[in-house]
Structure formats: structure tokens, C-alpha cells
Amino acid sequence: MFSVKNIFSAVIVCISVQISAQTNFDPLPYVNPFIGTSNYGATNPGAIAPRGMASVSPFNVAGRIDLNPLEKDSQWLSNPYVHQNQFLTGFSHVNMSGVGCPDLGVIITMPTTGELKTNHIDYGTKYSEETAEAGYYSAKLDKYNIKAEATASTRAGLTRYSFPAGKSNILLNLGLGLTNEQGAMVHVISSTEIEGMRMVGSFCYNNAEAAYPVYFIAKFSKPADDFGVWKTPYKYEGEEAQWMTYNGKTRIKEGFTREVIGDSIGAYMTYDFKQPEQVEVKIGVSYVSIENARENLEREVSNASFEEILAETKNAWKKKLQVAEVEGGTNDEKTIFYTALYHTQIHPNILNDVNGEYPEIATGKIGKTENTRYTTFSLWDTYRNYHQLMSLLYPKEQLDMVRSMLEMYDENGWLPKWELNSTETFTMVGDPAAVVLADTYLRGLTDFDIEKAYEAMLKSALDTTENPLRPGLKEYIENGYIGVDTDVEGPVSTTQEYNIADYAIAQLAKNLGKKKDYKTFLKRSEGYKKLYNPKTAFLQPKNSNGSWYKDFDPLAGANFAKNPGYIEGNAWQYLFMVPHDIDGLKKLMGGNAQFESKLDDLFAKDQFDMANEPDFAYGYLYNFISGKEYKASQRIHQLINKYWKNTPGGIPGNDDTGTMSAWIIYSMMGIYPITPAEPVYTFVTPTFDKITLHLDQDIYPNKTLMIENKSEGKDTFKLKIDENFVKKPLSEFPISNFPKKIYFNQ
Structure with missing residues (x-):
């Protein structure tokens, strides 16, 4: 050969040794974030800025919380996305790339239409028309005819959801994640703002006692017509397995603005659109405090639009790869x-x-x-x-x-x-x-x-x-x-x-x-x-x-x-x-x-x-x-x-x-x-x-x-x-x- x-x-x-002008070569057309999303590569095609704390990944590990992780192939658990999976249950905002053990994959948002459902098996959907570039991801959620798009700054994830006319919902699920530690807090501040935290840290399903919080602040570009929280009881199925199944009916509280603490909780915003509308969701994160998550969001994103942050992030990637x-x-x-x-x-x-x-x-x-x-x-x-x-x-x-x-x-x-x-x-x-x-x-x-x-x-x-x-x-x-x-x-x-x-x-x-x-x-x-x-x-x-x-x-x-x-x-x-x-x-x-x-x-x-x-x-x-x-x-x-x-x-x-x-x-x-x-x-x-x-x-x-x-x-x-x-x-x-x-x- x-x-x-x-x-x-x-x-x-x-x-x-001569000083020459900075190259004008654009490497971005040669980035394919789908490479490594199968064959145990454990990457994801989601949106991230260079060295980002936050990232927005499609979460298609369908039904994970109903399965015993000790009996599953780790390929399906170590990352939020596997290319051959076809059932989307949201977009996680803190993730890892290319690792063989699971952790993070939390603070998950999900747009839906019609009746409010909080069980991810019920509200999950097949998807199509996937696109991924450096700093950008999009897909069509088939069940709902929603176009979902994502980009990110260093410490904030941004999603944009294009809804059809009619009743629509944006869920913030704090129960789902890649590992089994539980514990979260959510506080709906207003019709445009939610704050809270989620415990993480069971890397490789071990050392759960070392779990720690990741804090967040979420802001919505349009005020919701209604909002609320939910909580679903869980039980352990045996001391050795230490995995969780649904046990009981989800409790939904509408218009609730106090803190809710628990293992499997979430919040939602609902809308009744008279015509097709777009809603942008900006989520700042921090491993220190909610106050710092808010400052991260304000300093990096503030009132900038989805398109403006996307342009900044793509430019940052271009400079890195040049x-x-x-x-x-x-x-x-x-x-x-x-x-x-x-x-x-x-x-x-x-x-x-x-x-x-x-x-x-x-x-x-x-x-x-x-x-x-x-x-x-x-x-x-x-x-x-x-x-x-x-x-x-x-x-x-x-x-x-x-x-x-x-x-x-x-x-x-x-x-x-x-x-x-x-x-x-x-x-x-x-x-x-x-x-x-x-x-x-x-x-x-x-x-x-x-x-x-x-x-x-x-x-x-x-x-x-x-x-x-x-x-x-x-x-x-x-x-x-x-x-x-x-x-x-x-x-x-x-x-x-x-x-x-x-x-x-x-x-x-x-x-x-x-x-x-x-x-x-x-x-x-x-x-x-x-x-x-x-x-x-x-x-x-x-x-x-x-x-x-x-x-x-x-x-x-x-x-x-x-x-x-x-x-x-x-x-x-x-x-x-x-x-x-x-x-x-x-x-x-x-x-x-x-x-x-x-x-x-x-x-x-x-x-x-x-x-x-x-x-x-x-x-x-x-x-x-x-x-x-x-x-x-x-x-x-x-x-x-x-x-x-x-x-x-x-x-x-x-x-x-x-x-x-x-x-x-x-x-x-x-x-x-x-x-x-x-x-x-x-x-x-x-x-x-x-x-x-x-x-x-x-x-x-x-x-x-x-x-x-x-x-x-x-x-x-x-x-x-x-x-x-x-x-x-x-x-x-x-x-x-x-x-x-x-x-x-x-």
C-alpha cells in the first residue's frame, strides 16, 4: 500500500520568524460536532463556548431513571446524547464530553405543546432535522412541531423555541440527570424567572456522599400566562441496586412562588399563543451560589439576543481553531x-x-x-x-x-x-x-x-x-x-x-x-x-x-x-x-x-x-x-x-x-x-x-x-x-x- x-x-x-498578518482562514465549516456521538465516543453535539462551564446538549437518554444503571451498558449512561437514540426528553445545561463515566447532564428544559405533562416518558418525543455547528445546535421536535435551537456563552446556556399557535409549555426538570444522586431546589420568582439548584457528583456511580450543588438562574423572554412547580415521589428498589422508580402521583402546584425542595421536582411556564411565537430561555450557572449564577448571566448575556450570543460564540471558536x-x-x-x-x-x-x-x-x-x-x-x-x-x-x-x-x-x-x-x-x-x-x-x-x-x-x-x-x-x-x-x-x-x-x-x-x-x-x-x-x-x-x-x-x-x-x-x-x-x-x-x-x-x-x-x-x-x-x-x-x-x-x-x-x-x-x-x-x-x-x-x-x-x-x-x-x-x-x-x- x-x-x-x-x-x-x-x-x-x-x-x-517574519511577522505576518493574522490568517483569514475560516475553520468552522470543517467542524462536525456529531463526530464521536456514537461508537462509545461519548461526545455530544450540543452548543458550548470554548472551555465553557455551561453547555446545552440534547438529552436523549430516554427512560434512564426507570432502569437499573448497574444492569445497563455504560455507553447509554455516560453522556446525555447517543446518536442512534431517537427519543428526546429535553436539553441539559451542564455536561461533560468524551468521558467514560456519567455525571452532570442536569438542569433540563423541554418545550411541549398541549396538555401539561411532567413525566419525561410521557412528554418525550422523536426528533428530526438535526443541525450542529461549533456553538450551535437545532432540531425539530416531531410530536410538537417545535424548532429547538441552542447556543451558549462561557457560563450560560441559551435555547430558543419556535412554537406553533396554541397552548405551549416550557418544563424545567430537576429530577432527570445521568446519575442517581438526588436533591434539588426550585423557586419560581415570577412569570419570567426561575432560580434554584441541583445536586450532582456521583461520578461513575460512586462517592455519592461527595455530591455538591450546581446553581442556576433561568430567564424567559416572554412572560408566562401560567406557571407552577411539580414534585414526584420516588422510592428505592432494594438497598443493593440503589435505583429509583416512580411511586405515586405527581403533585402539581399552579402559581406557586415559594421554594420547593425535593428529589424529583421541576417547574413550568405555560403559554397560550394566538399565533406562532418564539421564546428564548437564558440559564446562567455557577458552582458557588445563585447570586453568582445571576451575575454570570448578567455579565455574559444580559439583554443580548440569541443571535448576538451565537455570533460571539462562533467568533470565539473561529479564533481558537485558527x-x-x-x-x-x-x-x-x-x-x-x-x-x-x-x-x-x-x-x-x-x-x-x-x-x-x-x-x-x-x-x-x-x-x-x-x-x-x-x-x-x-x-x-x-x-x-x-x-x-x-x-x-x-x-x-x-x-x-x-x-x-x-x-x-x-x-x-x-x-x-x-x-x-x-x-x-x-x-x-x-x-x-x-x-x-x-x-x-x-x-x-x-x-x-x-x-x-x-x-x-x-x-x-x-x-x-x-x-x-x-x-x-x-x-x-x-x-x-x-x-x-x-x-x-x-x-x-x-x-x-x-x-x-x-x-x-x-x-x-x-x-x-x-x-x-x-x-x-x-x-x-x-x-x-x-x-x-x-x-x-x-x-x-x-x-x-x-x-x-x-x-x-x-x-x-x-x-x-x-x-x-x-x-x-x-x-x-x-x-x-x-x-x-x-x-x-x-x-x-x-x-x-x-x-x-x-x-x-x-x-x-x-x-x-x-x-x-x-x-x-x-x-x-x-x-x-x-x-x-x-x-x-x-x-x-x-x-x-x-x-x-x-x-x-x-x-x-x-x-x-x-x-x-x-x-x-x-x-x-x-x-x-x-x-x-x-x-x-x-x-x-x-x-x-x-x-x-x-x-x-x-x-x-x-x-x-x-x-x-x-x-x-x-x-x-x-x-x-x-x-x-x-x-x-x-x-x-x-x-x-x-x-x-x-x-x-x-
Whole structure:
């Protein structure tokens, strides 16, 4: 499929130092928010502003509250929208994108006509004529002949409902959501205004005691003819299941303007239109207070119309996405690229209100920031490539993310692991924050308290008493690995994750002149070697006494099945997850030939998992086999063509808050940050003829980084990189001496 000559077409990478005019290129036509809304991608096509706290997503998880979540496939529960579902029950106003566990999906509005109904099964409807763009969503609600449209500012969601003549209703349902925590308050202030709050926080259906409120204020553009509230009793069906079913008749109170508190409550506005009318609903949100939600709404939206906010949001998206400009390639390829870039600008998202206030983690206090407090740190995923991409394309955002992580350390005493709205979910394994902090600093983004960061990293890496980030740390330090006979989940995977974090600490220690720490953590980073069994040629579970786990099966654990040694994968899928010591792994395997053969087998035996983060770098590892570098380009392009499509199922699994999208962006550009906490890239042939990255000149000395792909009919890979951007200039390399790593100064 790929000839050597085509694979090693000339790739010229140069840096422009001239000041040029801002690009007029418009990337918005190439954003398709439906990509990832099927095939477990877990994105939604709703309206959101870049890094928005609020978003407006169609909610089509029909009947969720009547089903036991413990018996359901999580695909149908982790996000408010799945493309193949066809039953709409409203529009939720705080949501997550691309995550594998459910939370949020609350403050749901729903327009209806005719008799007032408050049971979502009764009032839900099929829909058609869906449209989604960056910052905009619309659909026709078939049962009611209503056109519903949505847009958003950073902290407010806006919907516009076009009603036919006759009796119409707008429901505000505080009982529905993606998880089972309950508790809400609603207060109808007047015929045009409702305020309240909804409890959220049962991420992955656990830690319900850590639930917290999200506050809101809703304003309606037309006064209602009637309004009121409702409350529906629920009961628990068994202590173990902890799920809820309807039990009793809904109580509706008309003209009620006092507060109503309960588990399954809502409010409504009703209208009697003499002719077709439009009603706009503006909902401001806050995680601090109703007063702050009101201020957020007033400061960001005020009296602006739906069209005015839509124009502002689309312009904001345009500016964000103009950071990369691609030439060549098909329309589908451009759409895949820019939609991925769009997805990377959703999470981490803004947590602080317009006045700077936000809920602190663990303290119960309200903090205040002069910068931006970010939240939704899915760090087990994002440490591998996402934050490196942010450092390159959005360095100021990355710096604020790092500062947010250090604020969490001040508040909580620990760095985050998987933080959401100032709660720690402790999802997944490892110590990923250490990698992000070290990597950011070593890429030249040093405008944060590095001594505090280093202190926090050492605490996670050395504290063996009740360490929430590194369970099993004492044994890991003593033995160099975690035994399968401990209570630590996935001891092989966890050992590898600790190794990578220790390598990151070592690299930062070296940069800071802390020689003793450098040697200590570099040695610790090689602990994976103690888990390599030359007889099976795998990294495999080992008991604490040094004996091998007897029932080892390298195939067990695929597709999220349980395995005593690994997390969400099997021995094949974790074998090559040693990005910090590829040469060391090659040596264990017996050299280049054995390494190549095993890598070939991974793909040939269908054990490579494109949807699983540990495997992300595997296609690039051929660059580390002298003379076989061409296989990297072959493999990466095969993966791109197989797994990424301009369709709802066009992401091969959870986008994981932009991590999957970061992979495809890098891979289509032809570069990849192969080693966490090293400012290096490895190369393959790009998808596009030319990529121009418009750099932030407040951070970088160069205005643009250009990657140009030109075939000259030579069996060589040409690289020309400005000396200001790399440690030494590079020109031309034959196949036998391909540059496996390019070190960037930044």
C-alpha cells in the first residue's frame, strides 16, 4: 500500500520568524460536532463556548431513571446524547464530553405543546432535522412541531423555541440527570424567572456522599400566562441496586412562588399563543451560589439576543481553531482534524465565575482566582499527549491548568488525579499530575511556582502513609514493583504508571540541579524490568516474594474484562507502555529484531487497542528500529484510515476529554510527543501537504511553525528545522539513520 519512496517523501519543517498578518482562514465549516456521538465516543453535539462551564446538549437518554444503571451498558449512561437514540426528553445545561463515566447532564428544559405533562416518558418525543455547528445546535421536535435551537456563552446556556399557535409549555426538570444522586431546589420568582439548584457528583456511580450543588438562574423572554412547580415521589428498589422508580402521583402546584425542595421536582411556564411565537430561555450557572449564577448571566448575556450570543460564540471558536491552518487533504480529513481540535477545547473547562470565585477542593471554602480556575482533569488520559499539545498550541491555557493543579495541592494537600468540579474522583491509576507538571516546565513554560510543584511531586512519590495517589507505594519502593498479591488494582499497569511518573520527576530534578533525586527516580523508573519474564516475553504479574503469578494469561483482560495484573487491558496492550525507556525494553527483548517481531505480532494478532491510551504510542515505535522507520508511517496512516471517520462513530472509543482527539491531531500533522516529560517529537509523514501553526508570540519567539510535505522522489526523509526551535539544526537523513527524536528548545 505504501512504497518506501512514498513514505519517505521529503518533509520540510521550517520556522517563519517574519511577522505576518493574522490568517483569514475560516475553520468552522470543517467542524462536525456529531463526530464521536456514537461508537462509545461519548461526545455530544450540543452548543458550548470554548472551555465553557455551561453547555446545552440534547438529552436523549430516554427512560434512564426507570432502569437499573448497574444492569445497563455504560455507553447509554455516560453522556446525555447517543446518536442512534431517537427519543428526546429535553436539553441539559451542564455536561461533560468524551468521558467514560456519567455525571452532570442536569438542569433540563423541554418545550411541549398541549396538555401539561411532567413525566419525561410521557412528554418525550422523536426528533428530526438535526443541525450542529461549533456553538450551535437545532432540531425539530416531531410530536410538537417545535424548532429547538441552542447556543451558549462561557457560563450560560441559551435555547430558543419556535412554537406553533396554541397552548405551549416550557418544563424545567430537576429530577432527570445521568446519575442517581438526588436533591434539588426550585423557586419560581415570577412569570419570567426561575432560580434554584441541583445536586450532582456521583461520578461513575460512586462517592455519592461527595455530591455538591450546581446553581442556576433561568430567564424567559416572554412572560408566562401560567406557571407552577411539580414534585414526584420516588422510592428505592432494594438497598443493593440503589435505583429509583416512580411511586405515586405527581403533585402539581399552579402559581406557586415559594421554594420547593425535593428529589424529583421541576417547574413550568405555560403559554397560550394566538399565533406562532418564539421564546428564548437564558440559564446562567455557577458552582458557588445563585447570586453568582445571576451575575454570570448578567455579565455574559444580559439583554443580548440569541443571535448576538451565537455570533460571539462562533467568533470565539473561529479564533481558537485558527491556531492551526492545513492545506491539502480531503474535506473529510480536514473535518476530522478541526473537529478534533474543537474537542480539545471543551475540557478542561472553566470553573470560576466571572467574579473569580470557585469552590475549593476539600475545604468547603470559596476561593478566588485572578487567572482561570480549570476543572475536569482526566489526567490518566491527558498526560500522554493532550497537555503537550496545549503547551504547543495554547500555552497560556496550559499554564493556567498547571496553576489550577497547584491550587488544588494547596487546598487538598495532594495533586489531582481525576478531578471534577473540585471533587477528587480517584479514577484510574498512577500519578499523572507529576508528568504534566514536569513536561510543561521542560517544554519551556516556566511561569508557575516550580518549587511548589516539585514539593507536591515529591510528596506523591515518597509519602507511604495513606497516600491517595500512589497505593502500594511502600512495596513499590522496596521491591521495585507492586505484587499481584497486594490489594492494589492492576499491579503491573500501576507499576508502569509509577515508572513513568518517576521518570518525569527525574527529568525535572536533573533540570533543577537536584542530582541525588535525579539518580533515585531514574533508577525507580526502571522497575518494569523486574516484571519482564523472558520465558513468556511479557511484562506479567509477580508476587511480592518474587515468584511469578501462576495463572498468567496474556490475552485475559481485553475489552475491560477483569485481569489480576492490568487496568482496562491485557499483557499485550501494556507490553510496550515504556515510553521513557524504549531502548531498555528493546534490550530486555533481545534487540531490534525481537522488538520488531513482537511489535508486528501485536498488530497482526489484533491485540492493539486504538481506544486505549496505553497503546497510543505503539505505531510510532518503529522509528526506534534502525532501518525500519518507514513502518511507523505505514502503521500510523493505516490506523488513521481505519479508525477515524467523518461520521458519528468516527472516534474509536471515548474521546477522554480530548486525549483521543490530541492523538489524531498530532498524527495528521506527522509529529508525536513520544516521551512524557521530554520536549521531543518523533515523526511520520503528515496527512496534509502543509500545516501552519500560529504560535503565541507572548510565549514563543517564532510566529509560526510550518510542516510541509513535498515528495521529491528520493528515499530520504528531509527535515529542515530552524535552530531557534531545536537543539541543533537538522537537514537530511537516509533511511538507515532516521532521526527517532527531535529535541525542541521552547
